[in-house]
Amino acid sequence: MARSRSAKIFRENMGTNNPVFVQVLGICSTLAVTNVLKNTVVMCLGLVFAVSMTSVTISALRKGIPSQVRMIVELLVAACYVIMIDIGIKAYAPDISKQLGPYVGLIITNCILMGRAEACALTSPPWIAFVDGISSTLGYSYVLMTIAVVRELLGSGTFWGISVMPPGWVNWSIMVMAPGGFFMLAIFMWIIKKFWLIPAQGGATNA
Amino acid sequence: MSSDSPARKKLKERAWTIFFTLAITLVFGATVSALHVATQERVAQNEKLFLQRALRQAAGLPKLPDAGLPEWFANSVTVDAGALRPRYTVRLEEDGKPVLVVERSGAGLWGTIRLAVGIAADDDGISKLTGIAVLEQGETPGLGARIDEPWYAEQMRGKHGTLKRMPEGTRSERPDEIDGITGATITAVAVQEILNRVLAEQDSADAEQRRAD
Numbered sequence: 001m002a003r004s005r006s007a008k009i010f011r012e013n014m015g016t017n018n019p020v021f022v023q024v025l026g027i028c029s030t031l032a033v034t035n036v037l038k039n040t041v042v043m044c045l046g047l048v049f050a051v052s053m054t055s056v057t058i059s060a061l062r063k064g065i066p067s068q069v070r071m072i073v074e075l076l077v078a079a080c081y082v083i084m085i086d087i088g089i090k091a092y093a094p095d096i097s098k099q100l101g102p103y104v105g106l107i108i109t110n111c112i113l114m115g116r117a118e119a120c121a122l123t124s125p126p127w128i129a130f131v132d133g134i135s136s137t138l139g140y141s142y143v144l145m146t147i148a149v150v151r152e153l154l155g156s157g158t159f160w161g162i163s164v165m166p167p168g169w170v171n172w173s174i175m176v177m178a179p180g181g182f183f184m185l186a187i188f189m190w191i192i193k194k195f196w197l198i199p200a201q202g203g204a205t206n207a
Numbered sequence: 208m209s210s211d212s213p214a215r216k217k218l219k220e221r222a223w224t225i226f227f228t229l230a231i232t233l234v235f236g237a238t239v240s241a242l243h244v245a246t247q248e249r250v251a252q253n254e255k256l257f258l259q260r261a262l263r264q265a266a267g268l269p270k271l272p273d274a275g276l277p278e279w280f281a282n283s284v285t286v287d288a289g290a291l292r293p294r295y296t297v298r299l300e301e302d303g304k305p306v307l308v309v310e311r312s313g314a315g316l317w318g319t320i321r322l323a324v325g326i327a328a329d330d331d332g333i334s335k336l337t338g339i340a341v342l343e344q345g346e347t348p349g350l351g352a353r354i355d356e357p358w359y360a361e362q363m364r365g366k367h368g369t370l371k372r373m374p375e376g377t378r379s380e381r382p383d384e385i386d387g388i389t390g391a392t393i394t395a396v397a398v399q400e401i402l403n404r405v406l407a408e409q410d411s412a413d414a415e416q417r418r419a420d
Contacts (some may be wrong), residue, residue, distance in 0.1 A: 035349040061231075066224040073231060080235040084242055091246035094253040099352070101345045156349055173390035176349035 006131040009120075013135035016197065020143040021189045025111040030144055031181035033103055037160050040148035042096055044141035046085045046107050048134060051116055054078045055133030058121040065122075074117040075108075082108045112136055147184045151175045258323075259284075261340035265325035266297040266306040267364055297325070304328055306337050307409075313401040316393040318345040320354070324405045332417075334409040335367040335382075336402065344394075351394030362386055367406060372399055 019025045026047075033043045057077050058065070065073050086104045089097045097104070107113070116136055121129040152158055155175030157165035174180050211219070259276040262284060263269075271279060287294035295308040304327055312321040321344070325337035339360050346352045353359060368383035375389045385402075387395035 033348075035347075039348055064227060066220065066227055069224055069228055073228070076231060076235060080239050083239050087239075087242050087246055087250075091249045091253070094250075094257065098257070099348070099355075152349070171389065173350070176347070176390060 006128055009128065009132050010135040013132065014139045014142075016200070018139045018143065019112045019115070019136045020140050020185075021192050022197070023115070025115050026140055027185070029103075029106065029110055030147065030185055031178055032106075034144055034148040034181055034184070035151050035155060035176040037145065037148045037152045038096075039100055039103060040144050042089075042100060043103055043107070044137070044144055046082070046104055047110060047112070047140065048137040049085060050078060050081045050107050051110075051113055051137045052130055052133035053081045054113060055116050055121040055129040056126045057081075058117045059124055059126040059129035062122050070122065071114070071118075074114060074121075078113050078117070079108050112140060143188065147181070147188060151180055151184055155180060258342070261323045261342055262295055262297060262308050264340040264360060265308045265323040265338045266299070267325060267337035268297075268299070309405060310342065311401045311405055312343070313397045313404075315344060315346050315397045316351055316391070317347070320344045320346070320394070320397050320401070322398065322401055324402060326405060326409050328413070332413065333367055334406065334413055335365050336363045336406070339363050339398075339402070346391065346394045351388065351391040353388050353391065354394060354398055359386070359388070363402070366402075370399055370403055370406070372396070 013019065016022065020027070020030060029043060029047075033039045054074070054077050058074055061073070082105065085107070086097075089100070089104060116129075116133050120132040124132065149159065152160075153165070154172045157163060157169045157171050172180070175184075256273050256276055259280045260270070260273075262280070263271060263276075283298045283300075285296040285298075287296065293310045297306045297308055299306065306325045306327040308323050308325045310321060310323055312319050314320070321342040323340045323342055325339070326334050327337050328334050341355050341360075344352065344354060346354065362378065362385055366382055366385060370383055370385050372387040372395055373379050373384050375386050377384070377386055379386070385399065387399075
């Protein structure tokens with residue numbers, strides 16, 4: 001029972017209930033970090049860790065958390081995990097820490113964090129909360145990485161910092177700026193919805 | 208429990224709320240603090256190595272493995288403790304004139320840009336840039352943050368006078384022309400202004416020196 005429930009949650013978070021293109025959460029970071037693939041990957045790893053750990057912790061404490069202070073407790077737990085990531089990167093990967101600047105700290109403002117804690121972790125046992133946390137952030141990650149690959153390729157002519165475009169290629173600077181993020185996200189959502197989500201739901205739409 | 212009056216039950220709930228909040232704050236606060244203290248030394252060490260790497264780059268010296276940096280710093284760099292802003296004198300391995308490395312900052316698009324700028328007089332007494340290194344910046348990744356890319360710093364070597372910005376990719380051979388960054392004009396202007404300030408200050412210091420001689 002628990003197993004099938006976790007499998008269902010996993011599938012939903014990756015597809016039909018994806019946090020980015022269905023719930024439209026975490027959009028600020030989708031726009032901000034996806035212009036350079038390396039930063040996106042670190043941001044995604046950070047979020048996978050922060051959300052899954054926060055969800056497990058909140059779920060383990062759920063019976064004791066007084067309802068009046070539940071959101072501040074969620075925030076406190078999440079903030080601590082985010083600071084742990086920040087300290088870890090500063091100590092063991094100082095170059096990445098310099099490059100990311102304030103981004104790691106901004107994981108705390110990602111709506112998926114509080115969203116999963118409120119929607120799932122407060123009412124589910126730790127294992128389910130963990131699967132929910134990790135799958136929603138993995139669902140977030142593959143969308144962001146896809147967008148980041150395209151933006152970095154078109155905007156800087158590079159893949160993972162390595163120049164791959166033919167000589168004479170002119171960078172589309174707009175792709176690296178915030179509007180490029182909006183365009184790419186909208187195109188991504190449109191493709192996913194048109195060719196996958198809507199047909200999967202029976203295609204009952206005029207889209 | 209059932210014998211509790213509503214007032215008593217409410218009191219208990221409140222007490223639990225306060226206790227729970229305090230306890231969880233203590234536990235998580237202590238964990239984060241412990242982690243901070245445990246990695247403090249490592250982080251400070253990373254910062255030192257970062258500065259030493261930056262000094263070498265600004266002085267126009269080739270990269271050195273991290274293990275060799277502290278020894279090189281101890282032997283070849285003098286820190287001017289009396290100066291308002293950090294100033295370092297870097298002695299070169301070969302018998303050249305020492306390089307002066309100064310720290311200067313300016314306003315970028317999102318925040319402060321802090322650079323280490325190396326400057327040295329050539330045989331004719333003209334002060335020229337030996338290199339720059341970015342110590343601090345929070346510019347847009349992929350645009351302004353590209354001032355951190357090697358080509359950007361390397362093009363500064365040997366430049367002097369009042370620097371002018373050319374379109375990215377020009378790679379001008381003229382001593383007073385540097386490449387800007389497409390899509391990051393504000394950042395490129397900030398760096399240009401910092402460098403021009405350093406060059407102007409050094410030129411007037413040189414002129415004063417010549418008068419004194």
